[in-house]
Amino acid sequence: MNKTFDTIFEQAQRAFLMYKSISVKKKAQFLREIAIGLENIKDNLIPLASSESNLPEGRITGELGRTVGQVRLFANLIEEGSWVEATIDHADPERSPAPKPDIRRHLTPIGPIVVFGASNFPLAFSTIGGDTVSALAAGCPVIYKAHPAHPETSRLVAKVIEEALSKSDLPQGIFTHVEGGIPEGQELVKHPIAKAVAFTGSHVGGKALFDIASQREEPIPVFAEMSSVNPIITLKNILKRELESLAKSYVASLTLGAGQFCTNPGLIFIPETFEKEFAELVKSELNEVASAPMLHEGIAKSYYSALEYFQERPELEWIKVSGKKDMIKSQPALAKISSEDWLKDSTFQQEVFGPFAFMIVYKDENELLEVATKLKGQLTISIWGDENELQENLILISLLQEKCGRLLFKGVPTGVEVGHAMQHGGPYPSTTDSRSTSVGAYAIKRFARPIAFQDMPQSLLPEALSDSNPLGIWRMVNGEFKK
Amino acid sequence: MNKTFDTIFEQAQRAFLMYKSISVKKKAQFLREIAIGLENIKDNLIPLASSESNLPEGRITGELGRTVGQVRLFANLIEEGSWVEATIDHADPERSPAPKPDIRRHLTPIGPIVVFGASNFPLAFSTIGGDTVSALAAGCPVIYKAHPAHPETSRLVAKVIEEALSKSDLPQGIFTHVEGGIPEGQELVKHPIAKAVAFTGSHVGGKALFDIASQREEPIPVFAEMSSVNPIITLKNILKRELESLAKSYVASLTLGAGQFCTNPGLIFIPETFEKEFAELVKSELNEVASAPMLHEGIAKSYYSALEYFQERPELEWIKVSGKKDMIKSQPALAKISSEDWLKDSTFQQEVFGPFAFMIVYKDENELLEVATKLKGQLTISIWGDENELQENLILISLLQEKCGRLLFKGVPTGVEVGHAMQHGGPYPSTTDSRSTSVGAYAIKRFARPIAFQDMPQSLLPEALSDSNPLGIWRMVNGEFKK
The missing domain is CATH 3.40.605.10 (Aldehyde Dehydrogenase; Chain A, domain 1)
Structure with missing residues (x-):
């Protein structure tokens, strides 16, 4: 006692x-x-x-x-x-x-x-x-x-x-x-x-x-x-070169530990020119991922109710729906939305604890600037781009810094290094300080x-x-x- | 506009x-x-x-x-x-x-x-x-x-x-x-x-x-x-040697700028053996201090209402009462109280903005330990003692550190140095962080x-x-x- x-x-x-x-x-x-x-x-x-x-x-x-x-x-x-x-x-x-x-x-x-x-x-x-x-x-x-x-x-x-x-x-x-x-x-x-x-x-x-x-x-x-949805923003040129490997590492990060990480990448922004191809690749990767038991039944239940909620939303197109509801195991899911629709409703920024993400399709860099302005505080944001195209997006990078504690230019947010330079804490609501x-x-x-x-x-x-x-x-x- | x-x-x-x-x-x-x-x-x-x-x-x-x-x-x-x-x-x-x-x-x-x-x-x-x-x-x-x-x-x-x-x-x-x-x-x-x-x-x-x-x-x-009342704790041996100069510098600090500093020393703890002598010295110093205009009428009003409130308290003996109430000028005041009574009621820890202080008479070091435990968070605490007697009061010093942002061993808390090492901020309620x-x-x-x-x-x-x-x-x- x-x-x-x-x-x-x-x-x-x-x-x-x-x-x-x-x-x-x-x-x-x-x-x-x-x-x-x-x-x-x-x-x-x-x-x-x-x-x-x-x-x-x-x-x-x-x-x-x-x-x-x-x-x-x-x-x-x-x-x-x-x-x-x-x-x-x-x-x-x-x-x-x-x-x-x-x-x-x-x-x-x-x-x-x-x-x-x-x-x-x-x-x-x-x-x-x-x-x-x-x-x-x-x-x-x-x-x-x-x-x-x-x-x-x-x-x-x-x-x-x-x-x-x-x-x-x-x-x-x-x-x-x-x-x-x-x-x-x-x-x-x-x-x-x-x-x-x-x-x-x-x-x-x-x-x-x-x-x-x-x-x-x-x-x-x-x-x-x-809570943090750890957005990943992808730019064109790098996708041109590395589409396949990026899709692979994205899915690996999204589904790692049944998606139960605070740095789970729950939002990925894709330029419309790569929309179809990336969706295909991600879908086929996701199909390879076995369903995995979640931490406890309560978490599995919350995961499936969040998915049920979003399945009612007409703005979403489902690239991968989770299979039948399981009392404990989660099955990965991915929904596509236009950045225009995404920007209209902050519900699409809500953390869904588990292997689920929104793939947000954007038209141009101006839309990304708007996204950066509307994003809530995050533990991490990743921006994947060639060095040249990053140089062309300095304002975007500056805006993104205001919304996170760690900004990644390569790799995935999961797997937080324990060292002197690590920052694991970002603007509200990702942390309270x-x-x-x-x-x-x-x-x-x-x-x-x-x-x-x-x-x-x-x-x-x-x-x-x-x-x-x-x-x-x-x-x-x-x-x-x-x- | x-x-x-x-x-x-x-x-x-x-x-x-x-x-x-x-x-x-x-x-x-x-x-x-x-x-x-x-x-x-x-x-x-x-x-x-x-x-x-x-x-x-x-x-x-x-x-x-x-x-x-x-x-x-x-x-x-x-x-x-x-x-x-x-x-x-x-x-x-x-x-x-x-x-x-x-x-x-x-x-x-x-x-x-x-x-x-x-x-x-x-x-x-x-x-x-x-x-x-x-x-x-x-x-x-x-x-x-x-x-x-x-x-x-x-x-x-x-x-x-x-x-x-x-x-x-x-x-x-x-x-x-x-x-x-x-x-x-x-x-x-x-x-x-x-x-x-x-x-x-x-x-x-x-x-x-x-x-x-x-x-x-x-x-x-x-x-x-x-708010902070910036206690000064005095020990015997140093008083033996420096009673007069300490009384002088105490009064100078208490009445500086009509007492309108956040580091104004509103509490002074005196061992009972020096009670009478110190009170006499302070009183005669205070009598030399001219009344001084306060920042504005509202502050002068608050000062006099606080004094009126405390004048009703039977635990206090007034060494120096402020003269007649002035619309703008403050007159210094000092009230004596036993540490036994002081410990019973935290009202005696309340900040009175202006040249007013409690002189708290203590019996022995055990009482000081209790004082240190009951003290609220302060910007500063001063402890005046010979090096030897400070060495004999290490527990007291350790306890006092828990209650302040700056601990002084000489001098007065007013006159905050602007430098690299300064700490002007202490435990709640002296600050919120x-x-x-x-x-x-x-x-x-x-x-x-x-x-x-x-x-x-x-x-x-x-x-x-x-x-x-x-x-x-x-x-x-x-x-x-x-x-």
């Missing part, structure tokens, strides 16, 4: 005051214990996560690799240490009219974080996913709300974290595993000790948490990664805030800010980067 | 698409034109701002210097260029199982910003104050809502910005001066083209804008710097969001991200800082 939420948060708060002060070495060691622990249980974890999520073991194996890699990335990041943005302005007692004080600033963890697990990534966006590990790396305790779609997987991973805490002599309050439904999730977000929320999931879920968090007596930030990312090294910045120390004695300064720079980190000193 | 808000925002949006793309050289040049323009009109501007704000010309002269200095700081900052956090992860086509793409990320301006002027800084937090200039430096157009307390000053400064735009051949939509009251301000925040809001002022005002912005169809961030600052170089980060480019051809990459690093900025390349 869950402890009461008050108890959980009070323990987290006590643990926080201790955890924020331990050395980065010790924090990194704790994270690496988790990585080792995950590797140690992989023979149990992979089949379990696979059976609870309906995702094939191959996919889960890859996801585990990514998850462990992420944990090590953050261990390395905090050990390197420059992420705290240490900034030092030296005093000038002689300055007139007033002496200049010594001011030093760095990032400090914000406090206990509520993290929600995602159903579509039982490992990489769940118990020790990117949200949890970036919060722990920042120095924040995590209260983790398990996703009910994979409870056993979550419990198993939680045990790894709890054991890593024991091995590292750290208080258990640094990580708490909580189970429950929507009401419990809402209670967590409302708790006065919570300082921020991280969420990956549906628009409805993310927006509800955002509203609760903004309406608290003390509003707190919600980093919700919600376009200034943040939930994948990659910068994800840590969500859980820290700046604090400045004025005229603090050297003996009291955090190591990141003391004159001798014992951590050997990059710092900005009197306006210049130095190590 | 104001143009319609639709027209204003549409012009700003068009200007944005152009302005975001011009070179940093050109942006910096535009900012420097503003600085020169301000200096050119100083003989008119200083007496005008002084007469509209009731602030003495000496103070306005200093404020103008700070304002011009800020404009040049941001011009230098964007010319140096490293603030965009350029991050490059090179491709690895040989990687298995999947080739690694080339990903490059930097900060990009978020779009048109609504800035609200503050009454207490007719220059430094107004028309071309820190909010406007950091937004312009980031590459965002500004829709500026003038504070009705100093309309002529605001118009004069707006003219300088408009002329700088003309001289720099930039569209006027980059800066729009809007006048009006609360309804107009709310309309601006509601406008769908607005991407963020910056505000300095009362808690009621800031919170109302935050609520409106969170409840929009597309929620947008509000950077509101609202503790992860941001409204003073200093980092203020620019509020108005930018990351965007990543995947496999973008070199010829299309922004200069900050191209291989040759033509801007010569610091970048993180494959996880290492480089120039």
